[in-house]
Amino acid sequence: MAKILPTRTPMREQDPQVRARNYEEVSYGYSIEEALAEAARCLDCARPTCMPGCPVKIDIPGFIRHIREGNYQAAVDLIKQTNALPAITGRVCPQETQCEGVCVLTKKYEPVAIGRLERFVADWEARQGPPPLPSLPPPTGKKVAVAGSGPAGLTVAADLARLGHKVTIFEALHEAGGVLVYGIPEFRLPKSIVKREVDYVRALGVEIVTDFIVGTTATVDELLEEFDAVFLGVGAGLPWFLGIPGENLGGVYSANEYLTRANLMRAYRFPEYDTPIAIGERVVTIGGGNTAMDAARTALRLGAKESIVVYRRSRAEMPARQEEIHHAEEEGVQFYFLTTPVAFHGQGGRVRSLECLKNELGEPDASGRRRPVPVPNSNFHIEADVMVIAIGQSPSPILAKTTPELTTARNGTVVVDPKTMKTSKRGVFAGGDIITGGATVILAMGQAKTAAQAIDEYLRTGVW
C-alpha cells in the first residue's frame, strides 16, 4: 500500500484580496485529479470511526471507495441514501467536529477531507445535467403540508413524494430555500445550487406555495382540514438582541436582517434592486458563529473599509467552522476576542460606537467552554457606523401562538419525540431548527428523514 500523505490535498480558492470584494464562491472545489489524490488517503477502515461522527451516518468509506474507482455516480447515489443535499452539506457542514474530527488519520496526520470529497461528487453530478427522476410509485391519495422550504422542508418533501404522497410546501418568503437563500451568502453557497435542489423537489411533483405564512395565512388546524399530516420545518427565525442601551439606533442590524437584505433581497446590487443596506466605513459584527462570519465577510463585499468581529470568548471557543474563521482572517476581518458589548452610542439616531468591556476566561460553563468574566472598569469604545448582532436566534412564536395544542419548551422550541419527530399534536411533525433552536443543515435534514419515515407510517396505518 502506498504511503499516506500527512497533509490533505488543498482546495483551490480565489485570492483573499480579490474575493473579499466579490460575491463569487470562495473555493473552486476539487478537480478529478485532486479528488483522486485525496480519496487515496482514506484507509478504508474495517470499523470506520468517521461514520458515527456523521449525524446522518453516511457510508463515508463506501463513497470514497467509489471515487477511487472512478465511479462518481455510485458515490453520489450512496451519499443520497441518507443525505439528500450533498452539494450543500459538503459546503456548510462543520466537518471538523463531525466526520473529519474522528477520522482515524487525525491521530497522526490531517484527516481525510471528507467534506471536500462529498462536494466534489455532488458537483460532478450537477455537471452531468438535471438529476434523473426516480420512478415514482402510484399516488397514495394522501396529502401532506410542509411548512418551510429550508433544508428540513425540502428533505421531508422529497422523501414523501418518492413514497407516492402528494406534498405541498408553504413558504413565508417570496423565494424557496429558507436559510439557504436568506442566510447563507452566495460566496459560501451559490444560489444556483439551492435552486437546483428546489427544482428537483418540484420535479418530484411537490408543489411549492410562496407568500404563505403557516399560522397566519392559514393555521395548522386549517391545514389539517385539507391535509392528512403537517410537517413544521420553519426554522428558528426570531433573532436575539443583546438588550443593552442604544440597540435600536439606526445602523444596528440583526444578522438576519443584514444577511436577508444582502442575500435574499440582493441589496449588494442596489439601486438596480430596490432594497437598500447601510454600507458603513467600519462594520462591527457581534458573535462568534458561522452567521457572524457570514455577516463580517458580507460587510467587506458590500464595500466596508474595515470589518471587525467582537466575540466575548477567545478564538478557541468560537462555534464557527474552522474554515470560515480562516477565510475571514485571510480576507482581513479583524477580531476583538474576550470582548463584551455593553452599550451602543450614537448621534442623530445613528450608531457611532460600541462600548465594550474586556473579559478574562473563568471556569467552564454549561456548554463546557470557559466562561467569559468581565474585567471591571476595562471599558473601551470601538467606532463604527454599522453594527450587526449575530448572537443566535430562537423559533418564531407565530406557530406556537396559533396552535394551542403544540407543546413548546421554555426557549420556544417545539417538543418532539426524537424517534418519530411527532409533536404533541396529532398529525403534526416537526424537525430542524424549530426543534433545536438553531443547529446545522445536516441535523435538520437527518430529522426530516426520520420524520418522513414516521409520516409515511402514520399515513399508511392511521396510528398515532
Place this chain on the structure above:
Amino acid sequence: MYEILEKEVLSETVKRMVVYAPRVARKARAGQFVIVRNDEKGERIPLTIADFDAEQGTITIIFQEVGKSTAQMGQFQVGDAFANVVGPLGHATEIENYGTVIMVGGGVGIAPLFPITRALKQAGNQVISIIGARNHSLLFWEERMRAYSDELIVCTDDGSRGRKALVTEPLKEILQQRKDIARVWAIGPAVMMKFVSAATQPFGIPTIVSLNTIMIDGTGMCGGCRVTFTDGGSQFVCVDGPEFDGHNVDWNLLLERLSFYREQEQRALQHWKDHACRLDQAAETLEKERAHG
C-alpha cells in the same frame, strides 16, 4: 401573481387599488397589514389593509407615492399584477363597545383608519372622527368616514377644505369639553401620531397608534421594525403590533429609524426616473423611426 382589479386616483399622490389575493382576503381583519413586492427586483413594502372582501377574494390597498417603489406602484394599471402579496400580518384591532371613541386620520392614514372606524361603529361605539391632510387634493374618503361616524371633523393645513387646522386642534377641544372619551385611535404620519399621543396623554385617555416601520419579512425574522418604548422595552411592529399604546412609544427614535435610508431612497427614485426616462426616449425614437420607415 396578484392582479390589480381596480385602480382609483384618490388624490395627487394617493392611489387606491383592489388586488386579487384570496388567501389574504379570507383571513383579513381590520388593523392588519400585508407586504407587497412590485416585481422580481422589488423591495418588500408593508401596507395596511384598507378593506377586504372574502367572497370576491380581494383586498384594498391605499398608498402614497413617496419613493421609488410606491411611484412605480402608482404606474401600475388594472390588469397588471404584483409579484407578491403576503399576509394578513400583525394583530387585528381589538373591537369592543368602548363607549365614545375618537378616530384621528391623517393623509394616507385615513385608509387604514376606515375599516377600524366601521368595525367600532358596528360594535356600538359613539364615533367622533377627525380627518386631515395638507390640502384638499390630498384628502379622500370623507363620505366613507362620515357614513360610520356620529360626528366628522375635516381639517386641512391650508384651509382648502374644512377647518384650517392640524388634527390635534379639534382633538384637544373635544378632550377639554367632554369627559366621556374612552379611547383614541390615531393613524397617519408618525409625526402626527406623536402629537396626537402628546395631546391625549395629559387626559390619560388610552391612545392606539398603528405603526408602519421599515421591515423585510413581516414574520419577526429581521427585527428591523423594532420599536422602542419609553419604559425601556422594545417590540417588533410586525408580530407584536402594528397597534401600540401611543403614550409608550419613543417617537423621536422611531422617526429617526424611519428616516435611516432617506439618502438611498432618493438615489433609488432618481435611478428609476432616469431609467424610465431613457425607456420613454427609446420608445419615442423607435416610433419616429417607424414613422419614417
